[in-house]
Amino acid sequence: MEGPAEKLKADYSTPLEISGLTVSLKTKAWKCAIVEDVSLRVRSGEILGLVGESGSGKTVTCLAALGLLGPAWQTEGEIRLARTRITDAASASQLVSVRGREAAMIFQDASASLNPIEKVGKQLTKTVARLRGVSTGEAREIALDLLRRVEMPDPEERFHSYPFQLSGGQNQRVMIAVALAGRPELLFADEPTTALDVTVQSQILDLIKSLRDETKMGVVFVTHDLGVVKEVCDSVAVLYAGRIVESGSVERIMNAPRHPYTLGLIESMPTLSGHVPEGIEGQVPAPDKRPQGCAFAPRCDKAQERCRTQLPLGARSDGGDSVACFFPLEGNLGRTERPELSSHSRPADGPSTDALLSLKDAACDYDTRRGKFRAVSGITLSLNEGDRLAVIGESGSGKSTIGKLMLGIEPTSEGTATFMGNPVPILGTSDHIAFARSVQLVPQNPFLSLDPRATIGSQIEEPLEIHGIGTRQERRARRCELLESAGLSLDLATRYPHEISGGQCQRAVIARALALRPKVLICDEATASLDVSVQARIIELLRELHRMHDLSIVFITHDLRLARSLCSHVAVMRSGQLVELGETSPMFEAPEHPYTSQLLASMPDVEVADSRTMETMQ
Amino acid sequence: MTGFVFRKLLRTLFTLFLVVTFVFFVLRLTGDPVSAMMPDDTDPAILDELRKQWGLDRPLGVQYLEYWFNLLQGDFGNAYRDGRPAIEIVAERVPATLKLTLTAFAFIVIAGFPLGIFAAVNRGTAIDRGIMTISVTGFSLPNFFLGILLIFLLSVTLRWLPAYGSDHWYNLIMPVITLGTAGAAVIARFVRSSMLEVLNAPYIRACRARGMTERAIIWTVALPNAAIPTITIMGFMVGTLIGGSIVTETVFAWPGIGRLLIDAVTARELAVVQTVVMITAASMVFANLAVDLLYLVIDPRRRYASGTGE
Ligand SMILES: Nc1ncnc2c1ncn2[C@@H]1O[C@H](COP(=O)(O)OP(=O)(O)O)[C@@H](O)[C@H]1O
Ligand code: SF4
Numbered sequence: 042m043e044g045p046a047e048k049l050k051a052d053y054s055t056p057l058e059i060s061g062l063t064v065s066l067k068t069k070a071w072k073c074a075i076v077e078d079v080s081l082r083v084r085s086g087e088i089l090g091l092v093g094e095s096g097s098g099k100t101v102t103c104l105a106a107l108g109l110l111g112p113a114w115q116t117e118g119e120i121r122l123a124r125t126r127i128t129d130a131a132s133a134s135q136l137v138s139v140r141g142r143e144a145a146m147i148f149q150d151a152s153a154s155l156n157p158i159e160k161v162g163k164q165l166t167k168t169v170a171r172l173r174g175v176s177t178g179e180a181r182e183i184a185l186d187l188l189r190r191v192e193m194p195d196p197e198e199r200f201h202s203y204p205f206q207l208s209g210g211q212n213q214r215v216m217i218a219v220a221l222a223g224r225p226e227l228l229f230a231d232e233p234t235t236a237l238d239v240t241v242q243s244q245i246l247d248l249i250k251s252l253r254d255e256t257k258m259g260v261v262f263v264t265h266d267l268g269v270v271k272e273v274c275d276s277v278a279v280l281y282a283g284r285i286v287e288s289g290s291v292e293r294i295m296n297a298p299r300h301p302y303t304l305g306l307i308e309s310m311p312t313l314s315g316h317v318p319e320g321i322e323g324q325v326p327a328p329d330k331r332p333q334g335c336a337f338a339p340r341c342d343k344a345q346e347r348c349r350t351q352l353p354l355g356a357r358s359d360g361g362d363s364v365a366c367f368f369p370l371e372g373n374l375g376r377t378e379r380p381e382l383s384s385h386s387r388p389a390d391g392p393s394t395d396a397l398l399s400l401k402d403a404a405c406d407y408d409t410r411r412g413k414f415r416a417v418s419g420i421t422l423s424l425n426e427g428d429r430l431a432v433i434g435e436s437g438s439g440k441s442t443i444g445k446l447m448l449g450i451e452p453t454s455e456g457t458a459t460f461m462g463n464p465v466p467i468l469g470t471s472d473h474i475a476f477a478r479s480v481q482l483v484p485q486n487p488f489l490s491l492d493p494r495a496t497i498g499s500q501i502e503e504p505l506e507i508h509g510i511g512t513r514q515e516r517r518a519r520r521c522e523l524l525e526s527a528g529l530s531l532d533l534a535t536r537y538p539h540e541i542s543g544g545q546c547q548r549a550v551i552a553r554a555l556a557l558r559p560k561v562l563i564c565d566e567a568t569a570s571l572d573v574s575v576q577a578r579i580i581e582l583l584r585e586l587h588r589m590h591d592l593s594i595v596f597i598t599h600d601l602r603l604a605r606s607l608c609s610h611v612a613v614m615r616s617g618q619l620v621e622l623g624e625t626s627p628m629f630e631a632p633e634h635p636y637t638s639q640l641l642a643s644m645p646d647v648e649v650a651d652s653r654t655m656e657t658m659q
Numbered sequence: 660m661t662g663f664v665f666r667k668l669l670r671t672l673f674t675l676f677l678v679v680t681f682v683f684f685v686l687r688l689t690g691d692p693v694s695a696m697m698p699d700d701t702d703p704a705i706l707d708e709l710r711k712q713w714g715l716d717r718p719l720g721v722q723y724l725e726y727w728f729n730l731l732q733g734d735f736g737n738a739y740r741d742g743r744p745a746i747e748i749v750a751e752r753v754p755a756t757l758k759l760t761l762t763a764f765a766f767i768v769i770a771g772f773p774l775g776i777f778a779a780v781n782r783g784t785a786i787d788r789g790i791m792t793i794s795v796t797g798f799s800l801p802n803f804f805l806g807i808l809l810i811f812l813l814s815v816t817l818r819w820l821p822a823y824g825s826d827h828w829y830n831l832i833m834p835v836i837t838l839g840t841a842g843a844a845v846i847a848r849f850v851r852s853s854m855l856e857v858l859n860a861p862y863i864r865a866c867r868a869r870g871m872t873e874r875a876i877i878w879t880v881a882l883p884n885a886a887i888p889t890i891t892i893m894g895f896m897v898g899t900l901i902g903g904s905i906v907t908e909t910v911f912a913w914p915g916i917g918r919l920l921i922d923a924v925t926a927r928e929l930a931v932v933q934t935v936v937m938i939t940a941a942s943m944v945f946a947n948l949a950v951d952l953l954y955l956v957i958d959p960r961r962r963y964a965s966g967t968g969e
């Protein structure tokens with residue numbers, strides 16, 4: 042018998058080898074497999090993308106490889122780092138000697154992953170001293186050097202900062218420096234850029250690539266964004282419901298996916314060149330409700346009888362191509378073009394006579410402890426009937442503030458906000474009640490905007506009741522109509538929010554917003570908390586609603602790809618200023634403002650459109 | 660930084676002013692020292708004479724102004740009976756109370772923190788449940804009852820410790836346990852929940868991921884973070900200790916200001932009562948001030964948020 046965590050003959054060319062890994066959550070009464078039969082191999086200098094939607098087991102796989110799961114977890118199968126085998130029986134001291142030295146990990150929320158009350162330089166210095174066994178003085182020098190290597194601006198100064206004084210991107214740089222402290226052969230990067238703005242994300246991705254080139258470390262890069270995968274990864278393993286369903290080189294997977302789920306994921310990604318995302322129907326099953334047979338069968342349109350009873354042979358990510366499907370797809374990805382939505386071309390900033398909703402020289406101040414803070418200023422734009430206006434920009438650029446001005450949640454401090462020729466009434470005034478029938482909000486988090494103790498049906502009906510519209514029967518009928526137009530089945534009406542999925546909740550919110558037949562829907566990052574396959578279906582729904590009901594939409598987003606797939610016009614915000622405004626396709630093909638070009642160039646995209654590369658090179 | 664401290668100090672002084680005023684009027688409206696001192700059947704004329712002599716016949720407002728006038732010159736008034744300055748009477752008793760409360764405070768920290776940490780680290784086990792049960796019991800036992808229980812057990816039954824006295828270190832044992840147990844129980848519970856919260860934070864997982872040992876994580880990362888919110892509770896604790904010392908000193912005949920206060924209230928020694936109240940109130944508000952300042956020292960986030968950073 043081999044001992045736990047025994048030291049192996051060092052194999053630096055393959056810093057990670059996992060085979061047949063099953064990870065289960067265990068209590069006295071039951072046991073539930075979260076990750077099943079996963080096999081992976083990462084070579085030195087290779088970046089392996091671990092892709093899948095939330096809950097597919099990406100994080101659990103990484104944590105298991107470092108022995109970081111708590112006592113409630115059980116792992117079976119083999120995990121082998123460069124020099125060490127990791128097992129459940131490995132002692133704490135053995136694991137401690139591996140972590141940071143053979144393999145390190147960085148996390149999604151870097152700002153929360155650093156000790157909040159210690160200066161970053163000190164944290165880094167301590168880690169260097171411990172992992173390299175050098176004196177504090179030497180460690181300090183190395184730490185500063187590491188900060189320079191992760192391209193931290195003003196490293197000497199930042200050395201003495203606390204995490205809360207740094208931005209998310211800077212904290213992620215610190216985390217990467219900390220991870221490099223022990224010169225690991227392998228880096229687990231668990232969605233390291235998901236919480237960052239696109240321009241920062243693209244810098245961090247470049248950094249990870251160049252560090253890989255420099256140190257030849259292997260990287261497991263966890264992400265749900267296939268655009269990011271295309272940007273940084275050499276090979277890909279697609280995880281669905283705890284199993285690897287397909288693996289191969291990044292080119293092969295992106296150009297000729299063989300598993301229907303992989304294809305669905307790729308099709309779900311909006312692109313800068315205007316691919317309209319198609320989602321996947323249904324949702325990822327919870328770990329304790331995974332069907333027998335192929336877990337994707339309930340959502341797969343190629344499923345046959347066999348798929349529901351038998352399990353296709355698992356895919357292994359070991360360098361070659363592999364797919365876990367009885368009926369794999371053949372051939373290259375063919376894109377079916379979908380109809381562009383109508384868009385009467387017009388300049389979005391011109392004084393337009395039939396403007397539905399418009400802002401003129403609008404500014405908005407917030408009261409803060411340090412006096413007034415001007416969130417946006419000099420905003421002039423208008424939304425005509427049938428327009429779909431995207432408001433894009435990075436976090437803090439003032440996107441949501443524009444939404445609030447349009448909704449009358451905040452008053453304009455300067456300039457005007459008008460709706461159909463009249464000033465937008467402020468929330469809380471009697472005029473606002475009538476106004477709110479015409480302009481409705483769809484917020485980011487559907488769970489927060491639904492009452493957890495009321496059924497979906499009654500919440501959809503609620504606006505009608507408040508405004509005293511229709512008789513009881515008429516309201517019931519309208520409720521069914523609304524559920525249907527939001528793509529929800531009628532029996533969901535009697536359920537409570539926690540009993541349905543995030544995507545269904547967002548549909549319910551949209552249905553409720555539509556109850557009063559509004560003219561304008563303002564969606565503030567309405568799909569940001571959803572999985573890509575679900576997001577795609579919500580986008581589809583919004584396109585449909587626009588077509589059927591001639592709804593005008595203001596779509597606030599940080600994702601330029603979504604703006605492209607849904608909107609006729611785009612407003613680009615930067616630090617409270619409107620830097621560019623215009624029709625979507627011309628702007629994406631030839632942006633006028635350098636900031637717009639920068640945003641476009643930073644956006645990871647599953648299709649690297651040649652035209653765009655040309656643009657940015659010129 | 661100085662501006663912040665100055666504002667805090669002003670507010671502290673204002674609180675003190677309110678306390679002094681409140682005590683002054685309540686004491687005088689609830690009974691007078693002359694009838695408390697003389698036998699019930701004393702001739703009313705004599706009582707009136709005494710009142711006149713001590714200045715108690717003048718309007719309350721005048722007495723109040725005079726009190727402040729003297730106070731600002733450092734005169735806390737004299738005891739009626741022996742005519743000694745009240746400040747002197749109180750000052751002799753302060754060391755005994757300080758000894759008791761400071762030892763009890765140390766007891767609270769030394770017992771409360773490790774128990775809380777230990778329970779958190781062993782969350783959900785028998786150790787955790789045991790510590791929490793003890794803590795609930797400790798918290799719900801009234802002070803005087805615990806004191807009497809200890810005397811009964813350790814002095815009367817086992818004869819290990821004398822029930823009274825204050826000359827030896829071992830005389831402190833029972834009063835300190837009596838006074839500190841509830842506080843230690845509160846701190847243990849608070850430290851436990853604070854530790855549990857911190858141990859679930861992403862930065863703890865990140866520490867594990869870079870190979871820090873569990874022991875190093877608990878003592879050098881988790882504890883400093885978990886200790887920050889306990890400072891507020893420690894501030895409250897000072898008030899609880901002072902309140903509790905009145906009962907404890909009475910039970911153990913401890914010669915501190917707590918017992919002095921009880922005696923002085925019974926005898927209507929107004930100047931003494933007021934001086935004791937003022938000193939205790941002052942120590943409570945200054946403890947609060949110390950808590951605020953301590954926050955600034957150990958929590959960098961507050962330091963920068965209050966605009967007092969480097
Ligand atoms: N501590 C935990 N307790 C219970 N279930 C968990 C825990 N952590 C993860 N899970 C479950 O394990 C599954 C996989 O989670 P995770 O690896 O975090 O997915 P991903 O990283 O792909 O989003 C999810 O269904 C999640 O609910
Ligand atoms: S095995 Fe069957 S159900 Fe599963 S992905 Fe392949 S075709 Fe679809």
Ligand SMILES: [Mg+2]
Pocket residue numbers: 099100231232
């Ligand atoms: Mg995850």
